[in-house]
Amino acid sequence: MKANNYSTVSFLSDYGNKDEFVGVVKSVIRSIANEVSIIDITHGIKPHDIRAGSLALARASQYLLPGIVLAVVDPGVGGERRAVAIEINNGEYVFVGPDNGLLALAIAMLGDVTAAIELDNPNFHIPTYSSTFDGRDIFAPVSAHLCAGVPIKELGTSIPELSLQPGLMPVSSIEGNFLVAEVLWQDHFGNLQLNISQEDIEDFNDNLVIHIGDKVRTVRKVNAFNQIQESEIGIISDSSGLLSLCAFGRSAAEEIRVSEGQQIKIENGSPLQETPTMITIKEKP
Incomplete structure (x- = not known):
């Protein structure tokens, strides 16, 4: 050989x-x-x-x-x-x-x-x-x-x-109106990688509701960290192609008190409401 x-x-x-x-x-x-x-x-x-x-x-x-x-x-x-x-x-x-x-x-x-x-x-x-x-x-x-x-x-x-011993990758599931996911990994910055991808939530509104035990929180789909507002939690497609819960300049893990291996239930939230802007046109004198 x-x-x-x-x-x-x-x-x-x-x-x-x-x-x-x-x-x-x-x-x-x-x-x-x-x-x-x-x-x-x-x-x-x-x-x-x-x-x-x-x-x-x-x-x-x-x-x-x-x-x-x-x-x-x-x-x-x-x-x-x-x-x-x-x-x-x-x-x-x-x-x-x-x-x-x-x-x-x-x-x-x-x-x-x-x-x-x-x-x-x-x-x-x-x-x-x-x-x-x-x-x-x-x-x-x-x-x-x-x-x-x-x-x-x-x-x-x-x-x-x-x-050879197989690897174990937890699989998401559907329970009624809930997508049931698991936290795979908390990174150095406190971002929480889930075992789901963008495709799993493509039919959801931009606002999602997550349930962690008896805690409930609204999160929002974002494309970049700087789109996350103060005190808000975002959900983003990360560098591995999976979805992560994240916060801008903060630790999402500390803020929502969740860790690796915990189950998270996700349901569709309310559509984002656009606030109408009133425009007043003054007549020329």
Whole structure:
């Protein structure tokens, strides 16, 4: 089997930047493949939050350079879950990480699985193995060896694609007059991404009514942040093509007190009322 050589590793994790974990993983990669470029997607995923990591990886996936995609959000490290490398589109990408659903959504967006390998060949791990840091001991050296031209099938045992853990993407639904959505993600600015798109509300008026538990609030469709008035909440098509609740210069999440995973019910609001402007025409003297 012809091997690919890769020059880029795109790296996502829940390691944060306080401890040494990210730096150690990068150093292991560079000790084996010293010319590789490592791109940090994010290390700010909430600890152990596989869904958040999966969604972040999916949002980034279409913009990643071809090469290795190393992703580690791994609460099951040292347990029964498999460590895997998954080749996409005959080697355009190889995803390396735990088989816990973290990789699935991004892979589905990028193309076809052409090889799936359980990383059970210790010749491509580092010898100082522990049961708590597979990012350092397995995923980093495997990523580096792939960059150095090792064929993916030498890294372990081939496994069926259908045996890989699927990703979980919540689906919206209709309940009577309500469109039932879920908050997927709160970004750094307090915008709240929902699991619906513009098409889902194209027949709604510009004013919408949202129900969050026993709280009710009117929001307005907008095309840009600066169209949102003070104390108003807007709903906008975001950079991922999904709808987000947002506020201009403020945190929508703080203002309406909602967080990731919460359900939001949306119903049609009243049409926007235009206020007539009276024009008085004075006669010429």
